[in-house]
Amino acid sequence: MTATIVTLGELMMRLSPPRKLRLRQATSLDVCHGGAEANVAVSLANFGVESRFVSALPDSELGTQALMSLRAQGVDTRFVFRGAGRMGLYFMEEGADYRAGCVIYDRADSAFTCLDASRVDWDAVFDGADMFHLSGITPAISETTRALAERSVSEARNRGVHISIDLNYRERLWTYGVAPSEVLPAMVAQADTLIAGRGDCPACLGMDGDGENGSDEWVTTLGAKLKDRFANLTNIAITIRSSTTAEHHAWKAYLQQGEIEVFSRAYDMQNVIDRVGTGDAFSAGLIYGLVQGMSAQETANFAAAANCLKHAIVGDANCVTVDEVSALAGTTSFGRLRR
């Protein structure tokens, strides 16, 4: 059985200097495409899942190029509108060692920003869908996309589609006059699955764990509070990243399914190639585990292995197969050349 999963969000063109140059040093920029929900869509398509993406792109060569990147990876793009507005961009200066990376968003007035919820044929979008995934970035961009996000959640809810929300707090977004805490709690209250990073719950839900942020105590107490507040949630995932440098990160995840609480395997990544989209890789892994009916521990480990692999993939989206993720999740012998 193949699951059908819908995501909705913005796909941007990413421009980043090669060879870890600074932006100001660059005489060329590498191009790829990404966006939180698009990354989840692409990763799921690479897992062999039927992956539908709802979005809007400009009616220009740049929009066509972005669309091609989705099609190449097997995403169903029938619900990607083409029309007015810019191509959303972001410039990324990769970090290196102790030099932190930096993103410059240039996405104002993009085609997605203008996507009105009324243009979407929600019946068609959710036809046969098993899950719907959304991140906190979409309501953060503009009034229009906030309305789109809220509408999409209610449309999914009305059709009984499982809803997954990744809070995905970005402090540089949310500039149109509304705070995440005014928007996200209501959306989470309708969801089945919640995904949160270390800083997301305080900023988006006004909630925090006890003890040191990132500690096991902090995670489990936060998990308990979330369970108390949002009884609707059947899956609560909290991810814990610790970075020593831009290229050295440690990572693990916590997953709560009702009474069951597990921690995933932890990874210590010393040669991170591309940190962007690793959270989305986790989301896709989690969703895959859920639709495949894996146990909580298997799901957490599969999603953590997906996240780990993404750190070693250039570009926003996790270009790996289920076999590769399973192989990593199931071994302790790392890094052998297969030949």
Next chain:
Amino acid sequence: MTATIVTLGELMMRLSPPRKLRLRQATSLDVCHGGAEANVAVSLANFGVESRFVSALPDSELGTQALMSLRAQGVDTRFVFRGAGRMGLYFMEEGADYRAGCVIYDRADSAFTCLDASRVDWDAVFDGADMFHLSGITPAISETTRALAERSVSEARNRGVHISIDLNYRERLWTYGVAPSEVLPAMVAQADTLIAGRGDCPACLGMDGDGENGSDEWVTTLGAKLKDRFANLTNIAITIRSSTTAEHHAWKAYLQQGEIEVFSRAYDMQNVIDRVGTGDAFSAGLIYGLVQGMSAQETANFAAAANCLKHAIVGDANCVTVDEVSALAGTTSFGRLRR
């Protein structure tokens, strides 16, 4: 004696695919910086002239990078403001043979678009200035930049600075509700030097020559009409480009100085590398000839040689010296390797 020349306009980041790929095929984009008046400023700085540029750039890495490109070439950037607004961008898909090139402007809401004329210290800008050069692109962008352009012309006029205007008509600009013919005639009426391409006078001044557009008759009759209408103009330059393909262009210019009318040497360029900024290269050459006191024929030939060389330079701005332009203008033995 070194002349001091002021230009005012927008500097954009240009993103173009390598190897004549289409935009949709590109996995990286080459970066350079340009803009009509900035190109003139850079070319003049490369000619050893004191070149001042008035503009605005965002207070970001992208703005710093753009500023560095000007400083590297020796442009005086004391009057380049830093502040709010985006980095103006344009994507350029180079043409090849019979495939036409294409520019996608992405300059709305740039820092320059927001530059209010009241922020500029006009006394300092024009202190010791010999000439002021402006193009029709600046008033085409927004209401704010139109006001800036008009103010700059009157400030220059009040100080007796020689004013040069390149009409530079771009049909994709002028989208804020005003037609070029409502703006440019009044500016030309205050100028000393006018530069126009084949399509500029009809669109911007509502004027046309007689006979076939681009023919000698057309040029000279247009020149006569311009002289009649704008008695203030001491130099009227009309440029005539004919393109067989994207890489094969023929080019010459007409220059009128009162009773004197000359045609420059004509060039037949069969391996054009970069067509962008060739008009600006001509403007810079013309300005250089004027401030150096060259004869009309020398000026036209110098400016035409500058234009010709620019077709063989990668990037928007004419990265050549006076010696190189003079050498081309003075020879009929082309293309020898100097060793």
Next chain:
Amino acid sequence: MTATIVTLGELMMRLSPPRKLRLRQATSLDVCHGGAEANVAVSLANFGVESRFVSALPDSELGTQALMSLRAQGVDTRFVFRGAGRMGLYFMEEGADYRAGCVIYDRADSAFTCLDASRVDWDAVFDGADMFHLSGITPAISETTRALAERSVSEARNRGVHISIDLNYRERLWTYGVAPSEVLPAMVAQADTLIAGRGDCPACLGMDGDGENGSDEWVTTLGAKLKDRFANLTNIAITIRSSTTAEHHAWKAYLQQGEIEVFSRAYDMQNVIDRVGTGDAFSAGLIYGLVQGMSAQETANFAAAANCLKHAIVGDANCVTVDEVSALAGTTSFGRLRR
């Protein structure tokens, strides 16, 4: 109304040195994908036609990459089998000026070579199809692919699908012991549309025109003979290429539709970027003209403009839109930068 067109053939990975280096000088090779019928499929998909491709690719990363190239361009890949066999490769050393280019085929034992006709669900393949296009390369590769080609033609014929055949003679193929003249005449006898280059008819059909090969007389007499021999053909297209150097080609086409005979506009291309796939670009243009119901002259001109543009596109397939082809076909003002 959108037409549905089926093509069948091999998709190869192409490896070619950058910067016009010789193969022996290369320290990296540029990668793209192509194959005669695949190029037609991609070009048609770029024209907005429903384009189905029947083929086989290995079950490896290389096969996935090839598949992604088709999907990105919007080709329907449901009938691309995955399985045993190598990835078909070809190395291409681009020509330059008087240095001729060279192709090294490395396609023996590819997955496509092993594609047995019995694995294909012909009903599904031709469901709703308007046209079927095949080239003489498929029967040239191996016994198996010859059988596949013959079967596909008869399956299309049985369903009344319009059949188009491009003879596409390659002297380095046809190495399995059968001559093209033993195979192709019978296939042409079932077709509706025939496409032939200057050397194809002598080699594949044992037929030739009168007078100098490539002259108008030669073309029209050959056309008449083909009409006499193959009464089934409603469209006979003959293409005439003359190359001065590897980068300077002249090209035009002849199209016969019953009593109507036309020559397309002729193009003189002096800066050819990529000559591979230009014939396939013509085939796609011809097919598009036919399914759109263009007149013979319009069809010939559209197809010739498509061919001309392909010479300025990097890669095997014609990455251009209908608007771009029409614009070239309808203008005599070439090479202007659109901005």
Next chain:
Amino acid sequence: MTATIVTLGELMMRLSPPRKLRLRQATSLDVCHGGAEANVAVSLANFGVESRFVSALPDSELGTQALMSLRAQGVDTRFVFRGAGRMGLYFMEEGADYRAGCVIYDRADSAFTCLDASRVDWDAVFDGADMFHLSGITPAISETTRALAERSVSEARNRGVHISIDLNYRERLWTYGVAPSEVLPAMVAQADTLIAGRGDCPACLGMDGDGENGSDEWVTTLGAKLKDRFANLTNIAITIRSSTTAEHHAWKAYLQQGEIEVFSRAYDMQNVIDRVGTGDAFSAGLIYGLVQGMSAQETANFAAAANCLKHAIVGDANCVTVDEVSALAGTTSFGRLRR
């Protein structure tokens, strides 16, 4: 005194994506050449040894390019035949952090695969030779190359040339119906020097050490068993690699010379650039130590340092000098910039 060393094997073209991209993401592939015995030959030539290579390459530009790579490094290529057959290829996707690398062999029907032992002038090949080195890859490829390998060993034996064999087990080879354990024991029984990695002896000789694979106990007990079984061996080397990730490997070697048993210095390599050919670099270092008459400890340390340096060299072959290897072997102050 300069030693003369003969190796025999296949030289392949390696194609690998730049920037740690996955194969499916690559728009270009970096090219180099390598093969187990060729790598040993090149490394020895870089050590100043007279290095002769016996092989076959296709009579094409690709074969010429491969030959040039050997000649550039100073290998004696008089015994490299040119003729029919493909160029052997392999595609390599480099690993990164926890993402394992992967090799796709595409070497079937290569020119080397068809090299018949009878074409080789064995007298000339071994004229003045001090040592002959072979790896278990050659007999793994095809029946023909197995015969070639067996013949070469007996020819060397007959002439009293010291024989070195690296078992080099690759599970994806050995596909022609014979198991390594049917072939290699007889060859080892004629050799003087044996080189084995952690998995080689079980697979090729049906032998294993006691205790945990890779532990000192395991190594020494395996060494003892090998000594018992193959009394002819004067040098038994076992290499022990442990990889934490694709870029983090630990490595050391064991060397037994009769009663003498030593371990080399161990290296902990945290930023591996290219893991391929590191075993061959060890073999070359070992051979160099033997022909130079170094002590067992010196030999083991020299060979281990050679291996270590190879991890920091792009390409299959160890492009380092004796001075560089000796410098690393003799210092504990690593990584200083020499200036």
Next chain:
Amino acid sequence: MTATIVTLGELMMRLSPPRKLRLRQATSLDVCHGGAEANVAVSLANFGVESRFVSALPDSELGTQALMSLRAQGVDTRFVFRGAGRMGLYFMEEGADYRAGCVIYDRADSAFTCLDASRVDWDAVFDGADMFHLSGITPAISETTRALAERSVSEARNRGVHISIDLNYRERLWTYGVAPSEVLPAMVAQADTLIAGRGDCPACLGMDGDGENGSDEWVTTLGAKLKDRFANLTNIAITIRSSTTAEHHAWKAYLQQGEIEVFSRAYDMQNVIDRVGTGDAFSAGLIYGLVQGMSAQETANFAAAANCLKHAIVGDANCVTVDEVSALAGTTSFGRLRR
């Protein structure tokens, strides 16, 4: 208040292979520009300080290119002479893991080497200057530059400008027949600030600390001896680098200001990108701290953070802002992507 700082030295073109290739493997070389004092000048300009550089460059395209690199970064180049002599070059083979990097100087007979002290207008150079910085490289190059260095120090001294000297010992320089110990002590005796690496004082001043080189005891005893010998020094900085491999370095600094002695924060850098110029980055950070009136501890930490960041910047000069250095100096949360 903005400080004005003068440096004097050579600016070279650096040529280094991409992708950590060895020089012998390179088919292209990356270009940047650097030199000890130029690096300090550029870093200070990036800190917003008025930075003047005294030097000489050839009157060629290569000299112009070098000059452009300084101007781009905002260095005042009015005192960079143009004239006879070569462009000073150096080839750099980056190290990798256990493979040490290597510099090949090719700077003999450069334009700077011929710069006679009498050509410099010292009044103009030091007009308004707060500090003058020089390194031991300038007197190491040639008799002429030694005289230039000595003259510059006395000119600065006569005008009461604070003098900073970085000993910067390079054993491959100092080839013109004079030892550093014959030159540098006299210069240090006129200075206010001294900067020394672990090997500098023994080689240049004939002085050493007690205990193991690099230990805290060694540093503090050396500091005490320097204080005793050079009572004129108000700042004594000693830097301690330990390298495990070419890409793994640990680093900290000692700073003595009269009775105050502090150690900077220590950094453990595991993914060094470019080690060249890190000492100069420290010097610039130290100078900045001094002119800003930071405390000893703040100064040491700021300079150490500047040094640390430079390890993650491609090129010789530290292309970072004060905000970035301060951010690193003030945090213990490293490597977070700013978005």
Next chain:
Amino acid sequence: MTATIVTLGELMMRLSPPRKLRLRQATSLDVCHGGAEANVAVSLANFGVESRFVSALPDSELGTQALMSLRAQGVDTRFVFRGAGRMGLYFMEEGADYRAGCVIYDRADSAFTCLDASRVDWDAVFDGADMFHLSGITPAISETTRALAERSVSEARNRGVHISIDLNYRERLWTYGVAPSEVLPAMVAQADTLIAGRGDCPACLGMDGDGENGSDEWVTTLGAKLKDRFANLTNIAITIRSSTTAEHHAWKAYLQQGEIEVFSRAYDMQNVIDRVGTGDAFSAGLIYGLVQGMSAQETANFAAAANCLKHAIVGDANCVTVDEVSALAGTTSFGRLRR
């Protein structure tokens, strides 16, 4: 029968910007190696001739890299000394269209410049040699190399080896105080074959033809005068290049063998890729024709075709086979892709 040909000269590293950038725009430089006589040696080796090169290279990585380039192409490098001195360099800015290319020599004090004639074992060098080729560049470089050139000619003469001299006048060389006309006539007087470009005879021999330089009259009258003055010459070749732009050259050659005078086929090259070394390609073609015993017309045509092909090869040396040259010389159908 394979001929053995000796050449003597300098091999330099060439550094040139990619993508027709100017030197000042380049952030990387492409590397290849060349030098007049080395280019002849490499071209002859590619023709299958036994090609010996006498030279000197520095004992550094740069020298090794240069040596590898010769070995790769099959040149016998036994007489290339390694030792003191720099690597000779030259920077080349390629021309484009009307922008002339430019070479910056940086070869002073190179290892070759210091090569003393007494170090060469002339018996070994000329053992079995059929021809010796030298160009006017070697005596132009320094007193030492002039002595080396003169000695080599007399050593060849003494052994009866056929001597070929290409005058190869470079006005930027000959800076050590001696004029070419003081050196070359005596060398030509000992030669058998003379090769001269349009400007060579006036500058080097003080001789000129009648009529317009480059006209047939000019060539034949110059040929007659040379024959009169140098009765020893059995082959006199004069090459006539006309350049319209940097990328558009016309070329033909004149060859006199006693009473026989022929002109080669003329080529009109419109997309020149690399003009450097085209003269050397002609020399190699001429030598090959001579040693193969071709007729005068065949020789001239072969050498002209070799020259023509070199314009389409990246790098200094003519990387083409005899088959490729013969194919071009024997066809009028240019530019067809071989597949």
